[in-house]
Amino acid sequence: MSSRATTLARPEPEPTEKATALSLERVSKLFVLQHERPRSFQELWVALMKGRGAGSRERFWALRDVSFDVKQGETLGIVGRNGSGKSTLLRLIARTMRPTEGRVVIAGRVMPLLELGAGFHEELSGSDNVYLNASLLGVPHSVVEARYRDIVEFAELEHFMDTPIKHYSSGMYLRLGFAIGVHLDFDILLVDELLAVGDAEFQRKCVDRIRAVRDAGATILLVSHVAEQVATLCDRAVWLDGGRVCRFGPAKEVVAAYLESSAS
C-alpha cells in the first residue's frame, strides 16, 4: 500500500450490526487539463524559447466535497448527467486514481467492473486470459480454478476458451469480463453501465446476477444511465450534478427527483 493507505485489523463486528463498507469524506478530484502542455521535446523547446514552460492550464473539479457512507450489504445507485463525475467516483473507489482532497475509507475487497473489455491479451486463449484478468484483480490462481467452470458457463463461451481472444467479438469480450468479475470473491462491487454488456438476454442475466450477489450480502455501487434500473435495483441513490452531491437518499425518491429535473 502506498502513501497514506494503511491496512488495519479491525475488531470483529457484531454479525447483526450493519457496518460501514465504504465512506467518502469530503472527496474532491481536480483534473488539470494542460492544453498546451509540451508533449514532446520539440514542443518543450519551443515553449521554453517563448518563455513559458508549462503551457496554459484549465482546472476542472470533477468531484467537489463529496461525502456519504455506504453500509455493508447496501446497494447504492449513482445517477447524473454525462460528465457529472459518476465514473470518476468509481475510479477513486477502485483506487486507479487518488483523490485531490479528502479520503475514501474502504472496508473490504473491491471488485471493479470497469473497463470490462480491457486487460485481455489478444494473442492468448480465453482460458489463459481468465487467469490473467483475475490476477490483475488480485485474486489468486487457486480461487479462479474453483470458479472457472462457472465463469465460462455464465459467459456462454464453452466452445471458445481455447481460441485466441483476438478472434472474439466485442460482445464476447464484455461477457467474459463481466463473468470473471462477478464470480470472484469480493465485498464491494463497482458496476459501471450494466447495460453496455451484450444483448438483451445477457443483460437480463447480468441483472439477475447482480440481484443474487446483493442478496448474498455484497455491497454494490451501480452507475447507470437508466434511472429506472437504479430505482428497482438499489436501496439508496446519490445524484451527482457538476461533481457535487445534489441529492442523497432512498433510491426511488432520488431517481424521481432526477427524472423530474431532466424532463423539465
Next chain:
Amino acid sequence: MYDSRRHLHRFRANQESPSLNLVQDVHRYPPPVVVWGPSGNWFGSFLKRPAELYRYRELLGNQVARDLKARYRGTALGFFWCLLNPLLTTAILTLLFTVLMRGASIPNFAAFALIGVLAWNWHATALVAGINSITSQSNLMAKAYFPREVLPLSAVLSNGLNFLFALPTAIVLLVFSGVPIGWALLLLPFVFVIQAALSAGFALLLATANVFYRDTSIIMESLLLAWFFLTPIFYRPQDLFPQYERLMYILNPVASVIAMYRDLLYSGSVPDPLFVLRSGAQALVLLLVGWALFARFADRFVEEL
C-alpha cells in the same frame, strides 16, 4: 487483499449452489480497511513499495508468463528462438571479424561474441519493452489497482528468463568450443541479479519519462544502436580506448556486466571481487534512482495517459 481463510467456504458452497459462493462469511472475517487519500509524501510511499510489490508477486509472475507465452505463440520454432536469434547474430559477427577483417586476434571469437550478444539481447529487449510498458498498457491501469511497477519489471524479467533459457545450450556450445569452464560457473546468479537490477533501473526510469515525453522511446531506438557498438560485444574493452577502460566500465554498466560474464564463461576465471562489488553498487544505485522517480510520478500515470 485476499484472505486465504475464505478458501474454506468454497468447498462448502460448491456442494450447495456452485455459482453463489461470494460473501457468505463477510461477518465472520472482518475485511481489511484501506484509507485512500491524496498522494502524500512520495518518499514515504517509495519506502512502502517493495512490500506492496511483494504482495502482488502472483500478478508479476502471471505477467511474465503472459509475455513469454504471447511471444512464442504461433511461431514454428517456439522457445528455440531465444537461442537461435543470438546464434545468428554471433555467426554474422564471427564471419565479419574473423574472415573479412583478418586483423582480429581474439581467440575463440565465436564463444567470445556469443556471451556478449546474449547479455546484450536481454538488456536491449528489456529496455525496449520496459520503456513502453506503461504507455502501452493504460487500459490495464484504468481497470484495477495494482502496483504499477509490475508492468516494467515483468518486461525485464520475461526477457531475463529468455536469457536463462538460452544459457544451458550456450554453455554446452562454449564447452565444445574449448572454453575452460569450472566451478566459477556457480557465481553466475550474482551477475544475473546485477544485470536484472541494472535493467530494472533503466526500465523504471525510462518508462516514467516516456509517460510525459513520448520522444523517450524514439530516442532510445537510435541510442540503442550506438550503445550496441560502444559496448565491448565483439571487441575487448581495451580495444576501443585503452587508456579509458575504467571510465568505460563506469559510464557503461552493461560493459561491466559483460566483462563479468566473460570472466566466468570465457576465461573460466573468477571476477575481481572489487569489480563485482562496484558493478553491483552501481546497479543498485540505478535501481533506486529509477524506482524513486517511478514512485514520485506513478499516481499521475492514469491521468496523463
